[in-house]
């Protein structure tokens with residue numbers, strides 16, 4: 001691992017006690033970091049309270065499409081066609097449904113009366129078609145797919161997540177690829193969208209000692225690509241930012257002050273009914289003091305958009 005001397009770890013976070021004897025697990029994924037930045041109370045509901053969230057058609061469709069794009073590269077190069085990808089949607093959905101039977105709740109009456117794909121998966125065809133318009137998978141041989149990455153910083157904070165695809169050139173240059181089943185961000189919001197990729201680039205840099213050459217987001221909802229070429233200064237800055245987010249999480253953990261930050265995203269929040277900003281009653285924090293552990297939290301799973 002490459003150690004950067006000017007990134008001295010803060011020592012006051014080395015032990016974030018959950019009780020008198022047990023140091024808290026200290027790990028952060030880009031999804032949960034983004035949650036905290038969006039709304040600290042949302043982070044609390046997801047990570048501290050661990051309230052369940054209802055599966056959504058969009059997220060489930062995204063998981064199925066991610067699975068198809070992962071498995072597509074199991075085929076010999078010549079077999080990686082759009083038709084082949086489309087034919088994988090039904091079996092990937094069946095596999096997911098078997099693993100998570102509660103997803104049957106997404107099916108409507110019409111879906112139950114036919115063996116066809118459920119209505120919320122019909123759009124998967126268009127998403128895959130846009131993928132093939134952006135890339136030719138017959139010309140790619142990914143080094144890794146759904147790669148679980150994890151690295152511990154000098155502060156003890158563990159960064160982790162799943163990289164959709166890692167391409168490595170014969171020269172050793174790395175390209176980090178992530179599929180998004182939504183639309184590309186509006187102008188001015190690209191940097192926020194790229195935070196997740198910088199986070200992964202930081203982890204890969206610290207693991208392998210090489211800065212990834214290219215970060216690439218493929219938006220299958222709109223058929224657009226967002227790319228960024230990071231450098232060491234970027235990734236040092238990302239590390240400082242990630243560490244600062246963690247310090248803010250640690251302060252909220254200690255104080256119990258998880259501020260709500262309402263925005264238009266509240267319309268999609270599963271916890272609106274219990275959110276004081278929307279007339280809900282804030283439930284008491286679980287006892288004993290919470291373990292701020294992000295490793296198994298919702299969203300930190302392969303294939304989530």
Ligand code: SF4
Pocket residue numbers: 039041042260261262263265266269270271272275276277278
């Ligand atoms: S409803 Fe809005 S303010 Fe409340 S927890 Fe959810 S995202 Fe935060």
